[in-house]
Amino acid sequence: MNTIAGLCGYITVIAFAVYTLFCFTVFKRKDKDKQNRIFVRQRICIFVMHFVCHALLYMIDYDVAVIIMYAVQVVLFLCCIHIYQIIYKGLSKLVLNNMIMLIMISFVMMERIKAEYAIRQMFMFEVGMAACLLVPFIIKKFKYFEILGWHYAVVGILFLAIVFVFGVEKHGAKNWIRVGGVLIQPLEFVKIIYVFFIAAVLSKAANFKKVVIISTVAAVHVLILVLEKDLGGALIYFFTYLIVLVIATGNLWYLLAGIAGGASASVVAYKLFAHVRKRVTAWKDPWSVIDNAGYQVAQSLFAIASGGWFGLGLGRGLPGIIPVVESDFIFAAIAEELGGVFVICILLVYISCFIMVVNISMKMTNTFYKLTAAGLGVMFIFQVFVAVGGVIKFIPSTGVTLPLISYGGSSVISTVLMFSIIQGMYVLNKSEVDKNDIIREAVLKEAGIGGQRGKNK
Amino acid sequence: MSYCSLIIFAFLILYLVYFLASDNSDILSNPYNGKRQDLMNERVTRGNIYTSDGQCIAETKIKKDGSEERYYPYDNMFAHAVGYVGNGKTGIESTYNMYMLTSNINPVFAAIEELKGNKNPGDNVITSLEWDIQKAAYDALGNRKGAVIAMEPDTGRIIAMVSRPDFNPNTINNDWKTLTEDKSSDSALLNRATQGLYPPGSTFKLVTLIEYLRENGNYKEFEYECKGKDVLNEAAIKCYNTKKHGLEDIKKAYAKSCNCAFATMGVGLDVDSLSKLCETLLFNKSMPCRFEYNSSSFVLDKNSTSAEVVQTVIGQGKTMISPLHNAMLACMVVNGGYMVTPTLVDSIKNNSGREVKSFAGGKGEQILTDSEVKFIDKCMKETVASGTAESLSGGGYEAGGKTGSAEFDSTGASHAWFIGYAKKDGKSIAVSIIVEGAGTGSDYAVPIAKKIFDAFY
Numbered sequence: 017m018n019t020i021a022g023l024c025g026y027i028t029v030i031a032f033a034v035y036t037l038f039c040f041t042v043f044k045r046k047d048k049d050k051q052n053r054i055f056v057r058q059r060i061c062i063f064v065m066h067f068v069c070h071a072l073l074y075m076i077d078y079d080v081a082v083i084i085m086y087a088v089q090v091v092l093f094l095c096c097i098h099i100y101q102i103i104y105k106g107l108s109k110l111v112l113n114n115m116i117m118l119i120m121i122s123f124v125m126m127e128r129i130k131a132e133y134a135i136r137q138m139f140m141f142e143v144g145m146a147a148c149l150l151v152p153f154i155i156k157k158f159k160y161f162e163i164l165g166w167h168y169a170v171v172g173i174l175f176l177a178i179v180f181v182f183g184v185e186k187h188g189a190k191n192w193i194r195v196g197g198v199l200i201q202p203l204e205f206v207k208i209i210y211v212f213f214i215a216a217v218l219s220k221a222a223n224f225k226k227v228v229i230i231s232t233v234a235a236v237h238v239l240i241l242v243l244e245k246d247l248g249g250a251l252i253y254f255f256t257y258l259i260v261l262v263i264a265t266g267n268l269w270y271l272l273a274g275i276a277g278g279a280s281a282s283v284v285a286y287k288l289f290a291h292v293r294k295r296v297t298a299w300k301d302p303w304s305v306i307d308n309a310g311y312q313v314a315q316s317l318f319a320i321a322s323g324g325w326f327g328l329g330l331g332r333g334l335p336g337i338i339p340v341v342e343s344d345f346i347f348a349a350i351a352e353e354l355g356g357v358f359v360i361c362i363l364l365v366y367i368s369c370f371i372m373v374v375n376i377s378m379k380m381t382n383t384f385y386k387l388t389a390a391g392l393g394v395m396f397i398f399q400v401f402v403a404v405g406g407v408i409k410f411i412p413s414t415g416v417t418l419p420l421i422s423y424g425g426s427s428v429i430s431t432v433l434m435f436s437i438i439q440g441m442y443v444l445n446k447s448e449v450d451k452n453d454i455i456r457e458a459v460l461k462e463a464g465i466g467g468q469r470g471k472n473k
Numbered sequence: 474m475s476y477c478s479l480i481i482f483a484f485l486i487l488y489l490v491y492f493l494a495s496d497n498s499d500i501l502s503n504p505y506n507g508k509r510q511d512l513m514n515e516r517v518t519r520g521n522i523y524t525s526d527g528q529c530i531a532e533t534k535i536k537k538d539g540s541e542e543r544y545y546p547y548d549n550m551f552a553h554a555v556g557y558v559g560n561g562k563t564g565i566e567s568t569y570n571m572y573m574l575t576s577n578i579n580p581v582f583a584a585i586e587e588l589k590g591n592k593n594p595g596d597n598v599i600t601s602l603e604w605d606i607q608k609a610a611y612d613a614l615g616n617r618k619g620a621v622i623a624m625e626p627d628t629g630r631i632i633a634m635v636s637r638p639d640f641n642p643n644t645i646n647n648d649w650k651t652l653t654e655d656k657s658s659d660s661a662l663l664n665r666a667t668q669g670l671y672p673p674g675s676t677f678k679l680v681t682l683i684e685y686l687r688e689n690g691n692y693k694e695f696e697y698e699c700k701g702k703d704v705l706n707e708a709a710i711k712c713y714n715t716k717k718h719g720l721e722d723i724k725k726a727y728a729k730s731c732n733c734a735f736a737t738m739g740v741g742l743d744v745d746s747l748s749k750l751c752e753t754l755l756f757n758k759s760m761p762c763r764f765e766y767n768s769s770s771f772v773l774d775k776n777s778t779s780a781e782v783v784q785t786v787i788g789q790g791k792t793m794i795s796p797l798h799n800a801m802l803a804c805m806v807v808n809g810g811y812m813v814t815p816t817l818v819d820s821i822k823n824n825s826g827r828e829v830k831s832f833a834g835g836k837g838e839q840i841l842t843d844s845e846v847k848f849i850d851k852c853m854k855e856t857v858a859s860g861t862a863e864s865l866s867g868g869g870y871e872a873g874g875k876t877g878s879a880e881f882d883s884t885g886a887s888h889a890w891f892i893g894y895a896k897k898d899g900k901s902i903a904v905s906i907i908v909e910g911a912g913t914g915s916d917y918a919v920p921i922a923k924k925i926f927d928a929f930y
Contacts, residue, residue: 019588259478306505318506321497334509356493363486367479374476397478401485410488 021075024068025329029357031068035061035117036361039110039368055109059097062117066090069124069330076331081131089123092138096145103152106446107439108376114369115435118420119428121362125350126423128330129342133423140425144432151433155440161212162384165220168213169233175202175209176240183244191244203241203249204426207395208434210237214257215387218264227265231257245291248402248414254278256395263390264383299412312339316407319352327355342423344415347407362421363404369435370397376442381449385441392434498830502571504562513574516587519543520573520595522555522565525632525819528604531555531566531642533595545642550611553664554602554634554817557642560649564664568764569598569818572830577823594824601630601819606902609928610635613921618909619888620665620796623925626804626894626903629813629834633925636665667766670793671907674879675730675914676890677788679802680754682727682852684747685738686845695723697734706779710736710787713878713913727852728860730876732787739786744773747786753840754812755798761814761837762797769794788877800905803892806849806873807901810841853893861915862893865923870897870930874922876914886910891918895926902929 035058042054070086093116100112119141126134179202184192192199217230234257241250258274285292294309302310302317315338322328335341335349351359373393380386399419406413417427501509518541522531530551534544543558543566545551556564566573576583576593583593610621610633623633638661640652652661663669686692699718702711710732712718718731726734748771752758756771772791773782784790797815804813816834823829841849853873857865861876874893881888889911894903904922911917 022588303503306503311505314503314505317492317497317500318503318509320492321500322506322509325493328512334512337508356489360486360489363482363489367482370478394478397482401478401482404489405485408485408489408492410485 021072021329021332024072025327025354027068028065028330029326029355029361031061031065032358032361035065036364036368039114039365042110052109055113058110058113059116062093062113062120063090066093066120066124072330073124073127082127085123085127085131085134089120089138092142093120099149100145103149104436104439104443106443108372108442111369111372111435111439114365114372115420115432117365118362121350122346122421122423122428124330125346125421126342128353129335129349133342136425137423137428140428141432143425144429147429148432148436151436151440152443155437155444162216162219165213165216166233168209168216169237172206172209172213173233173236173240175206176237176244178202179244191241191246191249198425201424201426203246204430206237207253207430208392208437210234210253211256211260211388211391211395214260215384215391218260219383219387227261227270231261242285245289246415247285247292247295248399248406248416251402251414252395252398252416255398256391259394260387260391264387295412295414299409302409312345313406313409313413315339316345316348317409319348320356320408323352323355325356327351327353327358329353340415343417344403344413344422345407346418346422347404350421363400366397366400366419373438376438376445379449380441380445382445385445389438389441392438396431396434496830498571498575502569504567504570506571507562510570510574513571516592517574517576517595518592519558520597520824522569522573522598522600524600524602524604524607525630526604530600530602543642548641548643549639550607551602552639552642553636553666554600554607554631555642557640557645559642559645563662564764565598565600565818569821572596572821573598577827577829578825596821596823596829598818599820599822600817601625601632602634602817603632605928606633606925607635609633609925610921613924614906614908617911617917618659618665619907619911620669620905621907621921621925622666622796622800622905623929624800624804624813624815624903626808626813626901627836629801629804629815629836630819631815631817632902634664634666634817636663636669664765665796665907667762667764667795667797669907670767670769670795671888671890671909672788672790672879672881673792673794673799674788674877674888674890675732676799676802676875676877676892677786677792677794678727678730678735679806679849679875679892680747680751681735681739681742681786682723682849683841683845684742684750685723686848687750688742688746692723692848695738697721697726697731697737699726699731699733701733703733703736705736705740705783708736708780708783710783724852724855725859727875728855728858730856730861735787736783740779740783742782742786744775744777744782748773754802756792756794760798762816763832764817766797767795769798789880796905796907799890799892800903803874803894803903803905805841806846806853807894807896807903808836810839810843810846811836812838812840857893861913862891862919862922864915864919865893865895865926868895868923868926868930870895870926872896872926874919876919878913881910887912889914889917891922893922895929897930900930902926 038054038058042051045051070082074082122137123134126137179191179193182193184194186192191203192201214234238250238254241253262271297305298309298313302313306314319338330353333352335352338345338348341349370393373389377386377389380389396419399416402414403416403418405411417424419431519533521529523529530547531545534542536542554564556562556566558566562570573595575596577596578593586593606623614621614635614637618637621635624631638659640661698720701715701717712732718729721734751771756769760766770793773785781790785792801813814834814837816832818832820831821829850873856862856874857872862874865872872895874891877890878887879890889908891906891914894901904925906918906921908917
């Protein structure tokens with residue numbers, strides 16, 4: 017049994033490494049067909065990993081439920097891939113593959129930690145995907161969205177502030193609301209509205225005065241999050257605004273001013289709030305405060321260290337000891353059981369998503385699209401940075417979910433929406449470019465230049 | 474611009490790689506990681522513990538039915554230093570738990586064994602304890618309550634560590650109830666050598682002497698006429714048995730342990746400066762060691778009454794010190810003024826004897842100047858030549874020390890203290906001895922030191 021379990025572990029890591037390698041080498045091939053063949057191979061990697069992980073899960077206690085879950089998930093993935101490709105014609109297959117890969121890892125880990133989590137996570141993913149069927153239709157109306165500018169800010173701030181009235185506290189931050197028995201984290205959904213807001217207003221703003229006003233309104237978002245004790249969220253919102261501002265204005269001084277402002281704000285927050293100081297102490301030396309503030313980070317480091325490069329094997333570690341392991345600290349659980357190489361591959365997959373989004377952003381002709389894509393991309397990658405940084409003690413832990421992998425409906429749905437919006441914009445932009453190409457060709461032909469050129473060759 | 478985010482992300486991955494690639498055994502051996510350590514025991518047979526001269530003092534025996542049993546060949550003799558595995562773990566068994574549950578044998582061989590389902594042999598711990606010295610110390614203390622520590626002054630290596638009353642680690646599970654009920658004040662599980670805190674009695678005159686030397690350049694001219702008792706700042710002081718020591722200089726006052734003379738020296742001292750010196754000497758501070766201990770405390774400050782000051786400088790105030798700490802102070806006088814880092818373990822070796830890791834103690838920071846060391850050394854030697862530790866003279870080695878009789882309640886009963894050292898042919902040893910409620914240091918602690926020195930040379 018040991019032999020099989022050991023081999024399965026290595027197969028998982030190797031399949032993931034191959035998948036990750038494809039993420040970065042696929043664009044060396046200019047030929048569309050060859051690229052498509054690689055995307056198919058990536059999907060094979062996903063299904064191999066999915067199968068092997070479930071074999072390992074099954075070997076833990078020979079529970080038939082594992083087999084049922086496996087079958088349901090396979091059907092779910094196949095449906096997603098097919099329907100998604102029909103709705104989003106000409107989408108980025110790499111982004112789609114990455115999305116499936118990350119959610120697959122999430123399902124496996126949730127099943128490992130607690131089967132109920134996996135069922136709920138699957139349901140939330142389905143809800144998210146269903147919502148995404150509408151995205152392309154909405155995106156076609158995107159031009160109206162662009163005019164809405166300041167209205168986004170009003171809606172966003174209202175939604176963020178709603179927790180002051182109806183808020184429910186969980187894990188030390190009062191940033192949840194209860195709607196019909198379901199806990200929702202407004203910040204996850206406001207993220208998208210927030211990016212729309214900054215993209216819409218910054219795509220028009222040019223002068224300094226306007227930038228000051230916009231920055232103030234963006235700062236209000238951040239401040240609300242700080243007051244809710246959601247430091248990670250505040251950090252992500254702040255950084256996203258800063259980068260989009262610099263892209264929109266092309267002025268690097270804003271970056272320096274922003275970093276200086278952010279640094280001094282952090283110092284003020286450190287002096288003002290005990291909970292901020294607590295997190296910093298736990299980051300600087302978790303060992304000295306291991307019986308309270310440092311406990312979580314210390315347990316996380318124990319898990320990562322005992323996992324080593326190749327992990328203890330699925331089902332053979334003790335992820336349950338880490339507080340909030342299913343959500344903010346899922347990264348440590350994966351590192352413990354599946355190993356360091358595996359989690360580095362996860363990080364590279366996130367980077368691959370980010371690079372794709374930035375590429376999409378750069379191809380956009382419309383400034384609003386461009387900024388929206390860039391904003392969503394930066395927000396996404398920065399969230400990964402804050403989440404993982406906190407877990408591995410690179411930065412103080414601020415309680416942020418790992419996109420698509422962490423347990424949590426709000427987080428999963430908003431991330432799936434984010435991916436879909438980007439895919440939708442990509443499709444739209446591509447069809448516009450194609451249309452322009454056709455028009456240009458037609459014009460050239462009419463002028464007789466096209467034909468002339470042909471003959472000269 | 475967006476790609477700038479990738480740079481900080483690269484640092485994140487590098488940090489993770491660095492963490493995974495570095496030696497995390499220190500992290501993993503944290504007692505808070507107990508559950509994961511126990512998990513290791515399913516794959517590895519717990520390693521053994523040896524003295525520095527190669528005697529096995531703890532080993533894992535595999536019974537006929539395949540189950541494992543921890544066996545301690547010398548029963549109680551190494552009880553506190555080595556600790557036990559039973560209801561929790563203590564001593565080396567706890568601190569170095571992770572190392573003994575890690576197997577550093579040939580990785581190929583280890584992998585094969587693991588795939589076969591066999592356990593690999595854990596690494597062995599080589600302590601700095603010397604069997605002969607430990608035996609001498611253990612027998613010398615006999616059935617009295619107290620503690621003995623012997624150290625190598627230049628390296629901080631602990632070569633003997635005894636605490637009585639003790640327990641038999643082989644039968645700890647059966648004896649557990651009796652040991653923890655503890656109707657008397659036995660506290661047999663407590664390692665008095667490192668965790669016991671006692672009033673220092675006259676051994677504290679060493680600290681008073683250092684401070685006096687620093688504040689009074691003309692200390693060699695100090696003279697005092699001892700009449701057996703004196704009144705200083707409304708505090709009545711008397712020498713032991715109201716003995717009149719007559720006219721004396723510092724050296725003689727130290728050798729005879731004259732309370733009146735030291736109280737007179739002490740009242741003139743700057744309290745702030747004395748308490749700073751105590752902090753440099755690690756009172757109220759954490760100790761640079763890996764095993765469990767309690768910090769010594771020194772409580773004088775500006776608001777202390779002058780009577781308290783008088784009591785404190787002769788070691789009868791609220792000051793508390795551990796035998797370990799007192800041994801470190803003794804080391805300082807014989808190693809040129811350095812505060813040593815005490816170590817109990819020299820190295821970790823794998824099953825075939827290859828060194829995996831070594832723990833260097835070392836001299837640490839120089840606290841006393843060369844001239845201070847020279848003078849204090851003379852005072853300590855005078856104690857042996859003509860003072861309270863005369864019975865140490867004529868043993869064929871140069872010895873120095875300071876006795877103490879620390880009163881701990883109003884009945885006049887006292888703990889017997891001795892701190893001191895011996896030197897011969899460049900080989901030196903320092904000891905710290907406490908015998909609870911025995912009487913004077915001269916009568917009860919010094920003879921133990923003699924037996925240890927005799928065993929050492």
